[in-house]
Amino acid sequence: xxxxxxxxxxxxxxxxxxxxxxxxxxxxxxxxxxxxxxxxxxxxxxxxxxxxxxxxxxxxxxxxxxxxxxxxxxxxxxxxxxxxxxxxxxxxxxxxxxxxxxxxxxxxxxxxxxxxxxxxxxxxxxxx
Numbered sequence: 001x002x003x004x005x006x007x008x009x010x011x012x013x014x015x016x017x018x019x020x021x022x023x024x025x026x027x028x029x030x031x032x033x034x035x036x037x038x039x040x041x042x043x044x045x046x047x048x049x050x051x052x053x054x055x056x057x058x059x060x061x062x063x064x065x066x067x068x069x070x071x072x073x074x075x076x077x078x079x080x081x082x083x084x085x086x087x088x089x090x091x092x093x094x095x096x097x098x099x100x101x102x103x104x105x106x107x108x109x110x111x112x113x114x115x116x117x118x119x120x121x122x123x124x125x126x127x128x
Contacts, residue, residue, distance in 0.1 A: 004087050008080025011108055013068025017080030019088065022060025028077070029065060037074060045074040049082040049101050053092045079104060 001021045008015040026046070028036040037043050050056040061081060065073050082101035085092055096102050110119040117123060 001088075004084045006080050006083040006087065008076040008078065008083065010075040010079065010105055011068045011072035013065060013072035013076040015063055015065040015073065015076040015080045017077065017084050018062040019059050019081070019084040020062075021058070024057035024059065026061045026063070028063045037070065042070060042074040046077050046081070048078055048099070049085055049096060052095055052099055052101070053085055053089075055085065059088075075105065 004019045006017045006019070008017060026033040033043060033046060037046060047056065050059075061084075063077055063080070065077060067073075068076070078101060082096050086096060086102065093102070112119050
């Protein structure tokens with residue numbers, strides 16, 4: 001099996017995922033998964049698609065990620081891994097789609113408008 005290259009995005013985070021046959025080693029920016037995402041919830045988010053299709057430990061995954069915060073990065077990695085698993089075996093599509101791992105979450109922070117304190121908040125109105 002050759003290396004499969006996919007892309008995952010969330011907010012400002014972009015993750016390039018390289019999936020190949022192996023023993024289940026996940027490397028993010030040349031660091032181990034546990035070093036890059038030290039908290040268990042973020043590690044869980046990254047491993048969700050692998051656990052869902054029961055292939056944890058079968059593939060080595062190398063990830064280059066930049067931009068965004070840790071939550072956005074973890075979700076970008078999840079999308080990238082899901083897309084890579086889909087290329088390996090298209091039969092996984094139903095399970096991944098049902099879990100919502102193939103949908104690009106396009107929500108981003110709304111910009112601040114001039115003459116307002118925040119994106120939607122207005123200054124207090126005074127009649128007189």
